[in-house]
Amino acid sequence: MKNKSIIYIQLLVLIISVLMLNGCWDYKEVEKRGYVLGIGIDEPFPIPQGDGENKSHMSEKELELYELQQGDPRYAFTIQVPILPKAQIKPLGAGGGGGEESRSWNLTLLGRSFFEANREFSTRVDYMPFYEHLQVIVLNENIAKNGIIPPLDMILRDPEMRRRTRVFVAPDKALDVLKVSPKIDDYASLYLQQLPNNADKTSRMAHVTDLGEVAESLHSNTDFVLPRVISTEDEIKNAGLAVFKKDKMVGWLGEVYTIYTKWIRDAVKGGIIVIKSPEDPSVLITLELSEVKTKVKPIIDGDNIKMKIESKAVVNIAEITQTKHENVLDEAFIERVEKEAEKEVSNRIQEAIKYVQKKLGADIFHFNVIMKSFAPNEWEKVKDDWHSIFETLEAEVNVDIKVDHVGIIK
């Protein structure tokens, strides 16, 4: 008898736990999540985007406005949500091709606080925006010029966000970049996120510029760069840099300067350099970078600070625009090519430093980090007026280039 009652009690406990414990407070259907793929931050724009003729509905412009609790709208926040049923790239091959309809939905709201805008999206979207899979953040140039800490604070603070989210700066509207429907991908955000992976093919794009990097630079008072992104209706291009001094953008850096900025920062993963042939200046030789290592050290002589940039590179000869074939197996020729390349690179590095010092005044080469790391005592003395010191800082450049492969013809 006693045994039986124990079994009954156990059964009862079992049934109760089956009934009570199968739910979950945080249960959420996967298709009810609004996966935000990209965020665009613009200045508020006073342009109607929808068709204003349909009077029975509000125009899109009016939808984008809402009553703020404090202050006036300063930013136009755009989030990109995928329309999953319209996705064209199927997991297995076939598919793609430019569709007529947009495959993503870009919602814009004007506001001051991103989190307020974020919650205001719930008045328009059936499912809550979910940021765990956020791929890119695109900032408009003017926003960047006014300081990026306020618009990015929520993104850094919120536990849903990831530090590997890439950040871009667009000279045009950030919304336009998100609106692009790439020909071979479904969503502009995903496409843009993948682009910097090509940094081993070209050094004209930055590749380690994610949210974590931005946060580190902002918090340690280091100047930094973000990649520039421009767009047409169905194309995106990621090249060149936006230069930030503290938290404000101060200007753009061209593509070739980008190569050498990366070279100084020891961030070159690949790419090419083009030099004139040592024999005939009208012939160009293209060298493919296979390995670049740069070490920067300060040379301190009393009050005089100099930077010593030592770089070692291994290159392959990729192309020689010549009329008659030279003998690339000729050691003397290879040596002359190496010399020429060394000269070219060190000149370009000097040029890039001079340009940044004069035109931008932002220490994007992280010479201050070098000072802090290798000469902490001197750094304590100069850190307060580092920017004025940086503008006249001299650099000593030593480049050592070795040719490795020469291709398969002489």
Next chain:
Amino acid sequence: MNKQLESINIIAFIINGVLSIRLLTLPREIGEHAKNNGWMSVLLMGAYIFFVGYVFFWVGTKHKDLTFSQICEKVLGKFIGKIVILGIGVYTIVSVGLGLRIFGDAIQIYLLDKTPLIVTMSIMLLACSYCILKGVKTISIILDILLPLILVSIIILIILSFSNIDIMNLRPVFHGGITPVAKGALEIADPFLTVGIIGYILPFFKDFKKMKKWIFISISICIVIYMIVVLICILSFGSEELNFLLFPTITLAKSIRMEVKILERAESLFMAAWVPITFTTLLLFYLASTLNLKALFNTKKDYFLILSQIPLFFIIALYPSNISEVFKFMGWNEKIGQILIFVIVPVMMIAQLIRERRVKAK
């Protein structure tokens, strides 16, 4: 007391005890003082911990059937002994309470944002008290099961994080001298003090054969793991950024990203690990606290003591209104821990030595 444990079981007790929820916040706490030399702080404290571990073991072998608290009373005299036991009691109970709160908060922030705090906390606490009611043998088996899981997931986290590191963040090495490093070392005294669990479980062991070796190995493993985690956090964030991160180790796990689209949410691996990490630490603190209270009240009523602590834990866990208050209380509790580790432990050793000499003299 029933002696059921083999001496190798001590590994699981020590490692599970020392690797605590503090692993999530510690890199920042050390970094605030020691900057980029934080890893040295761990080594510095680690050296001292070998001594502490040895004292607990040595004193324990002298009184084979007594827990550390009972030894305190016997060696230091009834009055001082009781004060020390009371100190240990406050320290262990507050540690469980606040540990529970940090665990609940972290769960709420990163995993289950709608589940009420009290539910996650009570499930954790119920599991702990159930284990303790079942006895030391059960605890030992559970710790043995969880140990490889915890170690493997921490090692995976460390390996995956290697893609983010920047060696420049370590420089300048040892700039600023020893003082910041020592201050940073004080921060880690609290999680390392859990080696004191040795003093409470020794009476449950059959014999002490090779015990010294196992204690040495397990403390070394703990030091290495803490040091690497602190090191990786400094290497991947830099000491300045580290100061801004409330839970640097979770942020570290969240910032893992590969170029290829695998392991997109690698942090879930680590999330799965720190639930057992917290569980084992809380469990051992709970165990120590129970044994300590037994010594304080000189009673044998296990059930009553175990269950009566539960409301106390809840009150302490729910009293702070936000995380900054939790950190404040934790700071105070750490002070008690530091007194225990830097004053009581050496005092115990000296008192024991004096006692022995007196016995010899007689």
